[in-house]
Amino acid sequence: MSRRLKRIKANQIEEVLDKLETMHPEAGCALNHRSCFELLIAVVLSAQTTDISVNKVTPALFERYPSPEELAEANPNDVADIIKTIGLYKNKSLNIVKLANKLIEDFDGEVPGSFDELISLPGVGRKTANVILAEAFAEPAIAVDTHVFRVSNRIGLTDADDVDKTEEQLKKRLPKDKWIRSHHLLIFHGRKICHARKADCENCLLNEVCLKRGV
Ligand code: SF4
Structure with a gap:
């Protein structure tokens, strides 16, 4: 019996980020501020x-x-x-x-x-x-909140059981110039499609590539 994959392959990461971008072009900081x-x-x-x-x-x-x-x-x-x-x-x-x-x-x-x-x-x-x-x-950084944690591990971008390890793995696996953008994309995906209670996999462009860990 084959062992279930815990993370997607490195060569699938670009596809995941591209598809997240297609689904959430409006992703960005949602907190209003002037300074x-x-x-x-x-x-x-x-x-x-x-x-x-x-x-x-x-x-x-x-x-x-x-x-x-x-x-x-x-x-x-x-x-x-x-x-x-x-x-x-x-x-x-x-x-x-x-x-x-x-x-x-x-x-x-x-x-x-x-x-x-x-x-x-x-x-x-x-x-x-x-x-x-x-x-x-504009310093490269990845903030891992509840959405980034859940979505990264469901997709299989990471295979971590806490936020610190998730941040560590994302930093190792994602291109540095995509860290900030990936943070926004993963948050928006968690808010709009990959919900905590019920992931809407049918309407998700990642349906084929995602490992759906824990879903
Ligand atoms: S396929 Fe399902 S589990 Fe995977 S990211 Fe999309 S909504 Fe989430």
Whole structure:
């Protein structure tokens, strides 16, 4: 009996990326922002909640606190009042006020551009740091969120049981100049077709090449 493949072959990766591009030409950052600071705050707020719900609260948040200086002075309870419709809003309010203070104390009020500096900020983990590097600084990075993790492993781009290993394998297998784009494509695919509860394989252009691991 032949052993079931755990990953697609290296020469199939380009086909997967091309087909994802065909299905999701509109893929891109879905968090509204006008600066690195706004992007950073929006990404921190997006943990375990949807980008749509974050986009609903950030206009009022950034109108009241347009820069790290104003946010650093904010009362976390007032911040919580503005963002209370999103998940984990109490912790997030505390974190973004602390984050603004750290930006001022350690980085002259600017968003830093290195991975190690980014993860030194309150509320900023590996995924957020990678998103900021890619979106704000155009540095090759792959942020692995729940969609990227699920879709990469279903397709067989990776064969990993956690997000860190998934990131590691994606970086080894995908061309570096496709890292940022692949991140967006995999997220959009997870949101629109390869859903967590029911993958819509019949309407997916990857139906032939995908290993459908766990589906
Ligand atoms: S074929 Fe099915 S499991 Fe594979 S990527 Fe498409 S929707 Fe997901």
